[in-house]
Amino acid sequence: MTKLSLLERFASLIERIIIKIMDGVVSSKERLLLPWFSQHWPRHWLLSANALTIYRACIALGVIAYLSWIDWRYDQLNRAILFSLIGFAALLDLFDGIVARALDTSSSVGSVLDKFADRLLLLPIAVVEFWPRDRVLVWIGSSSVVITLVITLINYWRINRREVPTNPFAKWTMTIASCSVLLGLFPNLLPLANALAWLVVVSGAIAVYKTARSLRMIIGTNSA
Known part of the structure; x- marks a missing residue:
């Protein structure tokens, strides 16, 4: 058995566990x-x-504005405010999908908005937290986010506004990213947050790859 096949089997096992x-x-x-x-x-x-979801995006814009003029890392009050805003946004994230299914109002538009709101909230905070500590991490993570959003938009506008099927790595990645950002609000937990952020990068790369494959399969199906 080759190393590549062992790696594929290991990746498949991890995927099944995450699913x-x-x-x-x-x-x-x-x-x-x-x-x-x-x-x-x-x-x-x-x-x-x-x-x-739109309220969550507005919170994200407010957080970006807040980050632009405060030195929150050394201010306990500012950290508490950001923690509360992120927590409230997380509750909205928990509720919007449930509300959509409960009222039977799920839509591709809502799915696109959800992806943008998630990343609009987490990415700016992550950049502020990790840029002084690990710029390579920030560049790779930001690139992954941009690629994910580009794929989302391509799918929405070019494939009859259908949604690329979600994959477990994407949900897993956003969960870990949220934990990493929350931990990063506290200076003494930054090493742990940084380690989780690298896990986010790896998981995010897998999510991007699997989403791109799904998009390619859908394009191929529509072209046939």
Whole structure:
């Protein structure tokens, strides 16, 4: 057995583990929350799934503006404010998908908005946190984010506005990225945050590759 085949088998094993973990998390979340949201969530456009995603994007823009003029790393109050904003945005991220499924309003537009809102929130904070410590990490991570968003837009505008199927590495990557950014708000936890950020880069590269393959398969199917 060659080293390449061993590596492929190992990668396949890791993927199956991640799929099992993420499927378990998603199914548990829906089992716990979906019935309540289906019965009690207000049917108002200001509380629709897309509206929640837009609110999250607005929080991200506010965080970017906040980061542009504060020295938050050495200020406990500023770190607490950022931590609270990220936490609130994470709640909106948790709710928007549930609301979309509960009200049967899932759409490709919402999927695109969700991807942009996630990265708009996390990337600027990650750049501020890790740029002084590891610029290579920032360049690679930022490039991965840009490639992911470009693939998302190509898919939306060129393939009848269909969504490229999500892959477990993408969800896994965003989960780790959120943890890394939150830990990075605290200077004494920066080494751990930096290690997680490199894990994000590796997982993100796999996610980009798998998303690109999905896009290529869809293009091939549509062209046939």
